[in-house]
Amino acid sequence: MNDEDSTGPGSGARVPADDVHRARAYLLGVAEPPAAALVAFVAEHGPVEAAERVQRGDVPDRVAKETEARRGADRSERDLARAAEAGYRLLTPEDDEWPAWPLLSLEVATGRGADGVAPPLGLWVRGTVRLDQVVDGAVAVVGARAATEYGEHTAAELAHGLVAEEVAVFSGAAYGIDGAAHRGALAAGGPTVAVLGCGLDGGYPAGHVGLLNRVAERGAVISEYPPGAPPARHRFLVRNRLLAALTAGTVVVEAGRRSGARNTSSTAGVLGKVVMAVPGPVGSATSLGCHELIREAYATLVGSVSDVLSTVGRLGERRGESTAPRPRRPTDELGPQALRVHEALSRRRGRSPEVVAEESGVPLARVRALLPELELSGFAERCETGWRLTTDVPDRVISPDSVTGREERRPS
Amino acid sequence: MNDEDSTGPGSGARVPADDVHRARAYLLGVAEPPAAALVAFVAEHGPVEAAERVQRGDVPDRVAKETEARRGADRSERDLARAAEAGYRLLTPEDDEWPAWPLLSLEVATGRGADGVAPPLGLWVRGTVRLDQVVDGAVAVVGARAATEYGEHTAAELAHGLVAEEVAVFSGAAYGIDGAAHRGALAAGGPTVAVLGCGLDGGYPAGHVGLLNRVAERGAVISEYPPGAPPARHRFLVRNRLLAALTAGTVVVEAGRRSGARNTSSTAGVLGKVVMAVPGPVGSATSLGCHELIREAYATLVGSVSDVLSTVGRLGERRGESTAPRPRRPTDELGPQALRVHEALSRRRGRSPEVVAEESGVPLARVRALLPELELSGFAERCETGWRLTTDVPDRVISPDSVTGREERRPS
Numbered sequence: 152m153n154d155e156d157s158t159g160p161g162s163g164a165r166v167p168a169d170d171v172h173r174a175r176a177y178l179l180g181v182a183e184p185p186a187a188a189l190v191a192f193v194a195e196h197g198p199v200e201a202a203e204r205v206q207r208g209d210v211p212d213r214v215a216k217e218t219e220a221r222r223g224a225d226r227s228e229r230d231l232a233r234a235a236e237a238g239y240r241l242l243t244p245e246d247d248e249w250p251a252w253p254l255l256s257l258e259v260a261t262g263r264g265a266d267g268v269a270p271p272l273g274l275w276v277r278g279t280v281r282l283d284q285v286v287d288g289a290v291a292v293v294g295a296r297a298a299t300e301y302g303e304h305t306a307a308e309l310a311h312g313l314v315a316e317e318v319a320v321f322s323g324a325a326y327g328i329d330g331a332a333h334r335g336a337l338a339a340g341g342p343t344v345a346v347l348g349c350g351l352d353g354g355y356p357a358g359h360v361g362l363l364n365r366v367a368e369r370g371a372v373i374s375e376y377p378p379g380a381p382p383a384r385h386r387f388l389v390r391n392r393l394l395a396a397l398t399a400g401t402v403v404v405e406a407g408r409r410s411g412a413r414n415t416s417s418t419a420g421v422l423g424k425v426v427m428a429v430p431g432p433v434g435s436a437t438s439l440g441c442h443e444l445i446r447e448a449y450a451t452l453v454g455s456v457s458d459v460l461s462t463v464g465r466l467g468e469r470r471g472e473s474t475a476p477r478p479r480r481p482t483d484e485l486g487p488q489a490l491r492v493h494e495a496l497s498r499r500r501g502r503s504p505e506v507v508a509e510e511s512g513v514p515l516a517r518v519r520a521l522l523p524e525l526e527l528s529g530f531a532e533r534c535e536t537g538w539r540l541t542t543d544v545p546d547r548v549i550s551p552d553s554v555t556g557r558e559e560r561r562p563s
Numbered sequence: 564m565n566d567e568d569s570t571g572p573g574s575g576a577r578v579p580a581d582d583v584h585r586a587r588a589y590l591l592g593v594a595e596p597p598a599a600a601l602v603a604f605v606a607e608h609g610p611v612e613a614a615e616r617v618q619r620g621d622v623p624d625r626v627a628k629e630t631e632a633r634r635g636a637d638r639s640e641r642d643l644a645r646a647a648e649a650g651y652r653l654l655t656p657e658d659d660e661w662p663a664w665p666l667l668s669l670e671v672a673t674g675r676g677a678d679g680v681a682p683p684l685g686l687w688v689r690g691t692v693r694l695d696q697v698v699d700g701a702v703a704v705v706g707a708r709a710a711t712e713y714g715e716h717t718a719a720e721l722a723h724g725l726v727a728e729e730v731a732v733f734s735g736a737a738y739g740i741d742g743a744a745h746r747g748a749l750a751a752g753g754p755t756v757a758v759l760g761c762g763l764d765g766g767y768p769a770g771h772v773g774l775l776n777r778v779a780e781r782g783a784v785i786s787e788y789p790p791g792a793p794p795a796r797h798r799f800l801v802r803n804r805l806l807a808a809l810t811a812g813t814v815v816v817e818a819g820r821r822s823g824a825r826n827t828s829s830t831a832g833v834l835g836k837v838v839m840a841v842p843g844p845v846g847s848a849t850s851l852g853c854h855e856l857i858r859e860a861y862a863t864l865v866g867s868v869s870d871v872l873s874t875v876g877r878l879g880e881r882r883g884e885s886t887a888p889r890p891r892r893p894t895d896e897l898g899p900q901a902l903r904v905h906e907a908l909s910r911r912r913g914r915s916p917e918v919v920a921e922e923s924g925v926p927l928a929r930v931r932a933l934l935p936e937l938e939l940s941g942f943a944e945r946c947e948t949g950w951r952l953t954t955d956v957p958d959r960v961i962s963p964d965s966v967t968g969r970e971e972r973r974p975s
Contacts, residue, residue, distance in 0.1 A: 305845055430842030430854060433717055433866035442842060445857060446864040454845035454854045509921070 174202035175243045175273040176227035180377045181205060181218050184389055185269035187261055188213035193272065198243070226377065233378045239277035239351055242373075244270075250286045250397060256422040256520060257396045263519070265421045268392045271375040275351050278371025280319075280342050285370065289319040289344070290459060291394045293415060294328025294404035295437050302328055302405035302437055305429055307335030309402065312456035314339035319370065321346060321398050323390065324359055328404045333366050341369030346397070348390035349382035350374060387411070392418050400425030400463040402453060406440030413440070416449045423520020425488070427453040427462055464489060485530075488513045492521045493530055493540075501536035586614035587655045587685040588639035592789045593617060593630050596801055597681035599673055600625035605684065610655070638789065645790045651689030651763055654785075662698045662809060668834040668932055669808045675931070677833045680804045683787040687763050690783025692731075692754050697782065701731040701756070702871060703806045705827060706740025706816035707849050714740055714817035714849055717841055719747030721814065724868035726751035731782065733758060733810050735802065736771055740816045745778050753781030758805050760798035762790045799823070804830050812837035812875040814865060818852030825852070828861045835932020837900070839865040839874055876901060897942075900925045904933045905942055905952075913948035 175198050182189045192214045193201040204210050205218050206225065234240060242248055257270040276282060292310050294302060310320040310332040320336040322329040324345040336343035345366045349355050351374050363372050375393070376386065388411070395401055395418045403426070406412030416426040428450035431438030444450035453459045464485060485493060488511075495511035496502060504522060508515040522538050525531035532541045587610050594601045604626045605613040616622050617630045618637065646652060654660055669682040688694060704722050706714060722732040722744040732748040734741040736757035748755035757778045761767050763786050775784050787805070788798065800823070807813055807830045815838070818824030828838040840862035843850030856862035865871045876897065897905060900923075907923035908914060916934060920927040934950050937943035944953045 301844060429845060430850075430857070430864070432713060432844055433841055438842075439866070442864055442866045445842070446866070446870065452842070452854055452858040452864070454851070454858070458858065 170199050171243060171245050172231065172241050173227045174198040176230050176241055176377070177202045177225050178205065178272050179241075179275075179375060180224065180226040180230060181221045182272070183217070184271060184375050185267055185392065186217040186272070187266075187269035189217045190261075190269045190272060198245070198272075230377050233352070234275060237277070237352055237378075239275055239367075239372075241273055242276045242282060243273045248281050248283050250283045252283075253286050253397050256424065257392065259520065259523070260421050260423075267389070268396075268418065268421055270396075271393065274373050274375055275378065276371055276373050277351050277367045278344070278373070279368060280344075280371050282344075282371060282373065285319045285342050285344060286397050287319075288463070289321050289398045290463060291321040291398040291401040292328070292332035292404060293322055293394065293401060294332075294412075295406050295410060295440075296325050296327040296329075297407070297437065298327035298331065298405045299431075299435060299437050301431060301435070302429075303331035305431075306331040306404040307338070309404070309429070309456060309459065310335030310343070311339045313459065314341060314343070316456060316460060318460070319344060321394055323348070323387070323394060324356070324363060324366070324372070325387075326356055326358065330359060330362060332404070333362060337365055337369055341366075343370040344397075345370075345372045346390055346393050347372065347374040347376070347382075348386035350376045350378045350380035352378050353380065353382060355382045388414055391415050392422070395419040395422050395424050398424070400427055400459070402427045402429065402459060403441055403444060403450065404429045405431065405435075405437040406444075407437055408439040408443065410440045412444060413449075416444055420449070420514065420516050423517045425463055425517075426450040427459060429453060485525075485528075488517055489521050489525060492518055493525060496525075496531055496538060496540045498540040501534040501539045503537040507538065582611050583655060583657050584643065584653050585639045586610040587657075588642050588653055588789070589614045589637050590617065590684050591653075591687075591787060592636065592638040592642060593633045594684070595629070596683060596787050597679055597804065598629040598684070599678075599681035601629045602673075602681045602684060610657070610684075642789050645764070646687060649689070649764055649790075651687055651779075651784075653685055654688045654694060655685045660693050660695050662695045664695075665698050665809050667935075668836065669804065671932065671935070672833050672835075679801070680808075680830065680833055682808075683805065686785050686787055687790065688783055688785045689763050689779045690756070690785070691780060692756075692783050694756075694783060694785065697731045697754050697756060698809050699731075700875070701733050701810045702875060703733040703810040703813040704740070704744035704816060705734055705806065705813060706744075706824075707818050707822060707852075708737050708739040708741075709819070709849065710739035710743070710817045711843075711847060711849050713843060713847070714841075715743035717843075718743040718816040719750070721816070721841070721868060721871065722747030722755070723751040725871065726753060726755070728868060728872060730872070731756060733806055735760070735799070735806060736768070736775060736778070736784070737799075738768055738770065742771060742774060744816070745774060749777055749781055753778075755782040756809075757782075757784045758802055758809070759784065759786040759788070759794075760802035761794035762786060762788045762792035764790050765793060767794045800826055803827050804834070807831040807834050807836050810836070812839055812871070814839040814841065814871060815853055815856060815862065816841045817843065817847075817849040818856075819849055820851040820855065822852045824856060825861075828856055832861070832926065832928050835929040837875055837929075838862040839871060841865060897937075897940075900929055901933050901937060904930055905937060908937075908943055908950060908952045910952040913946040913951045915949040919950065 205222050254270045257268050260268045290313055292306055306328045313320050314336045319342045320332055321344045322332040324347060333343050333345060343366055345363060351372055354360055366372055391414060401415055401419050403412045419426045426449060428441035428444045430441060430452055445452045451462050453462055491511040491513050492507055495507045504515060504518045508518045522531060529541060531538050617634050666682045669680050672680045702725055704718055718740045725732050726748045731754045732744055733756045734744040736759060745755050755778055757775060763784060766772055778784055803826060813827055813831050815824045831838045838861060840853035840856045842853060842864055857864045863874050865874055903923040903925050904919055907919045916927060916930045920930045934943060941953060943950050
């Protein structure tokens with residue numbers, strides 16, 4: 152990628168590093184994600200003061216534990232220079248482009264005491280799309296490295312079809328299903344986003360360097376790990392929380408028994424996100440994990456693009472205006488689970504998330520994520536005894552994007 | 564089949580036709596099943612008096628409607644003679660061998676006002692097993708006529724594996740999945756039972772005459788239609804209620820969109836029976852119906868024999884005594900849904916089936932079927948306000964068989 156590429160909307164952050172970016176680059180190099188105590192410390196004191204105090208060791212014990220090993224090495228200048236040279240940028244929560252809304256699920260889950268799902272301190276981004284826009288309604292398509300031809304074909308077809316419906320496809324850039332998903336999305340013109348468990352210039356996996364270049368051209372390659380950080384097994388698991396948080400739902404295409412699929416689904420569950428799985432022939436070892444997820448009701452079976460869209464609640468949302476002449480009720484744009492949660496609320500008295508979960512049949516973790524969404528959309532409100540329906544129902548759902556003033560999906 | 568075969572336990576009914584058998588044979592020839600009003604009339608007056616009154620036309624209007632077209636033709640002597648000659652028998656509710664327990668689900672559903680699920684007035688049986696014993700824990704394996712090689716292979720494998728676990732396989736003897744299921748069961752030595760939508764000697768389907776002969780040798784071929792009755796589309800749907808009622812659950816192996824699979828699943832649902840479906844490649848049209856059933860939670864995904872056994876709640880039940888050294892709690896032999904229903908009951912006050920369904924997450928129809936089972940097993944009892952836990956929990960589950968004194972599964 153050369154400098155001529157850096158005129159897109161994503162180039163806003165590629166100005167000379169300011170104090171905030173330098174501080175965040177330092178913190179990203181110091182702590183191994185997810186660093187819950189450090190994230191909370193930064194939220195309290197701001198990144199610049201937090202970075203200075205980390206550097207001097209003037210921090211509470213919890214923060215010290217997360218930072219003491221590497222706090223002496225300030226690689227922020229080097230990392231930012233390396234990024235500028237290689238054509239990528241550091242995105243921070245202070246930037247307009249920060250995908251604050253989807254990452255809120257990580258904050259909410261961490262606030263509830265969930266482990267290992269602290270939000271990232273920043274994201275290194277190489278790409279041509281605005282991350283805050285490309286995440287809107289995006290879907291993660293992931294699966295086994297050791298995939299079958301059936302699995303790779305299905306992943307590519309799904310990704311292709313999702314992009315054709317203007318849904319961005321996120322994946323993890325691994326061999327097998329992940330690579331097939333990125334390729335299918337690229338074949339439809341993108342956008343597709345790769346979330347890595349190593350530094351952006353780690354050159355990993357080796358056989359996907361060319362693929363990642365194309366992903367960066369038609370979407371983005373992102374990572375919370377500093378430039379040069381090597382891949383590691385635990386980093387892929389940590390990375391999975393970002394795939395789950397940044398998307399509306401995750402589709403597992405092929406997964407063996409005892410695979411990462413269960414990790415993916417439990418992370419998504421903690422964040423209140425939808426997990427989907429693609430079935431396959433019952434004799435195929437690489438479909439066993441998917442069948443387990445479906446059988447045990449951790450995942451919803453999806454066999455087509457429209458299955459995926461209706462599961463994440465977006466069927467007809469993008470193209471619906473032209474193809475659906477019927478009058479739209481305010482709740483028409485709610486996903487099926489949101490609708491059930493909405494129906495389980497009372498106008499008179501507040502109900503706890505536990506009661507709503509029981510009445511709606513929607514898992515509690517998902518209810519906890521949907522109630523704030525319904526509040527932001529104007530459908531529900533908090534009261535002393537829990538949550539209840541608002542008395543004035545809005546004419547239309549106000550999407551999270553319109554709440555934050557972001558109406559456009561991505562630059563055309 | 565010659566007379567030497569008629570010494571088995573099933574030969575008890577092959578004595579010279581008594582009044583009851585003659586009356587039931589007449590009634591089976593007169594009314595098109597399911598004949599809810601006639602069944603109720605027979606239950607009230609007994610088969611002999613009911614048959615006489617039907618013959619004279621001395622019946623209430625509802626019964627007249629079901630019987631007036633054919634009441635003048637008494638084909639009972641001819642049908643019984645034809646059966647004796649061809650080596651099959653008429654089984655009636657008055658016979659010890661009548662599978663009263665599983666057919667109770669039809670009575671219960673009819674009593675609740677469900678349409679089209681009246682119990683049969685009798686069953687023509689050609690076979691070597693006792694029907695009351697072979698139904699114990701049996702599973703129906705059904706599916707599309709236009710099946711793929713994958714579907715037929717899977718059906719045969721499942722049926723083979725179920726029989727190896729001493730679970731009898733029921734099916735409908737059609738081409739495709741049904742035939743493959745019978746063949747797989749036969750390859751494991753049987754037993755397998757074919758439930759027909761036409762008379763036993765209808766010679767239908769033509770290509771399965773040899774297969775049906777083998778099924779009769781290692782199991783049974785049964786029908787409520789009189790000898791010679793031709794097949795008809797509506798009779799296959801009516802027959803499906805018997806497949807659902809006589810088995811603990813139904814596995815749909817392959818089914819196209821808008822196939823009979825939905826009928827099968829809704830009938831089973833009305834009877835409170837478990838519906839299972841086998842997934843397949845997402846591109847296969849003959850797996851679409853299965854995927855729909857699973858996706859919409861009408862069916863539980865099964866990919867193996869142990870999936871089927873655990874879904875119908877029999878995993879480890881037959882062979883468990885020798886392989887499971889852990890101490891068994893009384894509730895260990897309850898299926899997963901029965902266990903959830905059990906857990907939703909209170910010891911102090913009665914709960915309605917609706918409340919139990921909500922608390923347990925088990926569908927209401929299934930709750931309504933499970934509560935009487937839990938009562939018979941000594942776990943639950945009726946009270947003024949609904950159902951509650953019994954105060955004295957039995958040491959072991961008393962199975963329906965031991966309640967009725969039938970401990971043996973089938974003659975060895």
